[in-house]
Amino acid sequence: MELRYLRYFVAVAHERHFTKAAKSLGISQPPLSQQIKRLEEEVGTPLFRRLTRGVELTEAGEAFYEDACKILAMSDAALEKARGIARGLIGSLSIGITSSDAFHPHIFALIRQFQLQNPAVTVHQVEANMATLMTRLGEGELDLAFVRLPCESSKAFELKILDREPMVVALHRTHPLAGQPSLTLAQLNTTPVILFPQDVAPGLYDRVYGCCERAGIDMQHTLQSSQLSSSLSMVAAGGGFALVPQSMAAISPPDVTYHALTTPELYTDIALCWRRFERSRTVKRFLAMQA
Template sequence: MELRYLRYFVAVAQTRNFTRAAEMLGISQPPLSQQILRLEREIGTPLLKRLTRGVELTEAGEVFYQDACQILELTGNALEKAKSIARGVSGQLSLGFAGSTAFHPAIFTLLRRFQTRYPAMLLQPHEASMAKLMHELEEGTLDVAFVRLPCESSKAFNLQIIASEAMHIVLPSSHPLSHSNTLSLQQLKGTPLITFPREIAPSLYESIISACLRSGFQPQTGPQSPQISSLISMVEAGFGFAMVPASLCRIHAPNVSFHPCDDPALTSDIALAWRRWDRSASLQHLLQELKARSRDRQS
């Protein structure tokens, strides 16, 4: 059964007149009458009583009319949903976060702008190590990922830097230098360095170790933290000092102190990563919001 049969029948049932229904549908009256007859033959029972001045619904026609209206409404809704998803204004967008990126306000400013503009879009956040995020992005289980640069596998994807931040030194409040302002790594030569596992962020790990070597010492590595964001808790427990991105200084920890580092090369960029071939409308909308944010910052 064709949907146009349902539309024709509903129009006749609502107007109770073939001529007015034909005008409403934008067709002539004879073809409309023929289509309704075909519908009745297909169903096997009359749906309309033809009267001198119009039509009335039969008992079967009354029931069929209610169902036809629901079918047309559901079909219309399904079409609108499909069109809306194709336009990127609804559906879902899966977002990956490297653990330490979740603290930077630039990311949530971007997502808030995007959600305000596209309220019907469901954002699905997922946190994992950068290596796992890149794998999931490549496999298509993630649409985009917020990662820290440098990141080795990032060359396989498009990248747009969102923010650049310095690395800060974190000390326990009991450390003799905890009341200092800017510190050099050389001053911490005898203090154990708390690191995260290298596989979580290999390049960032290497940049921290290299900074220590540039300062003239091989760092004495202490216990490792499972994530970058949990380094602060281990410093608070007294295991040593750590290096964290500046945005993590927003974490409230009463028994630690945060200090700028005098090594200007020790920085970390946060970037949005996505597959090079992905041209989905929802992704393009997110990138447009990112460009708009950049323009606002420059103006």
Template structure:
């Protein structure tokens, strides 16, 4: 299949008219119609429904259209990056952050290290919830991404471990447990436990819920933090207590106390992930630097 067939098809689908699409493409209408027929014959299904005053996508055509737009976008980006390298211009890395990693001082330290070791690279940050970030990584709309495990979607991408991030208990400064150095989950009693919405990170949410249930505890359904790192602010506001990774407890206000958890069955891990098929040299250079950084910790 030729890429120009996909371009013709996408243009016709967006214009919903052969003549207008031909004008936009700068070609005659009859050859355009013939190319679309060849594409349909090659795939073996009709892609467009011919109407008296235009065309519309068939169900099969709608599926192809969505994928074709992504394919052509990736192709255009690849061509652009190739031309940039040929011209000696700076490389670019689209660097993704799961929302629970973006405020981690360790992650930010690694990002600074990447910038120092690779001054020829422009790092473009992108922040997303973990499930959608993994999907953009799979589509190579992001080159590298900081994820927090456990994450169900992470099995679809390659990753290297950066650091373990055990959970801590955050309580209000006037809480009865605030003066303790460490506690067990069973000591929480009836305190409302603040969690983040499951769709932000299903794997981590389920693992944390299971750990609480094993200790006979139930998260508060009334107190959901918008993000994992927002839970500490809700503790300060008096909504309850929260279990958060240690890397998110380094710069909190005096209104809360951070306690170690004894016999906590769950720990999280921060990793750097990439699409398995992404063999770009600039990506591999950054992965090598990240591994050196992790080994030095």
């Protein structure tokens, strides 16, 4: 049974008149009458009683009308859904974020902007370390990921740098240098450095490690945190000093002070990362906000 038969039938049932229904459909009345007759033959029973001034539904027609309306509504919804997905207006988007990215205001401003512009798209946020994010992105479990560079595995993907963020020194408030607004790494060579695990962010780890080593800091007796963010808890406990992205200064433990790092220059780039040859229109709509 063709959907157009159902549309013709519903129009006649609504107007209770062939001529009026034909006008609303934009066709002439004789072809409409023929189509309704063919529909009734296919169903095997009259759906309308022909009256002097119009038509009325038979008992079978009343039942058929209810189901026809449901079928047409489902058909229209399916079409709109498919078209919406094709345009990236409907669907879902999985975005990966590192724990340190969670403090950068630009990232969540972008996600919020996308949600406001695309209310029918469900956005899922996944927080994990960079190594895990890159693996899940490559396996298709994530559509996009915000990462910190350098990150070796990011070379397998397309990426756009969103911001260059300086690293700052986090010290316990009782440290002798806590009163100085800016520091060099050489000034900290007698204070243990707290490092995050290398497998969390290998590229950034190597950059931080190399800078500390060149500044004469004892790298044989480093302290290790589980994440960049947890290094601040260790600083608050008096464990040593940590180098963290500037945006993480939004975390304000009462015993931690933050200081600009003057020498050497140490920074990390925040980048948006996605698979090469991405076909998802939803992903492309998100990326278009960065154009």
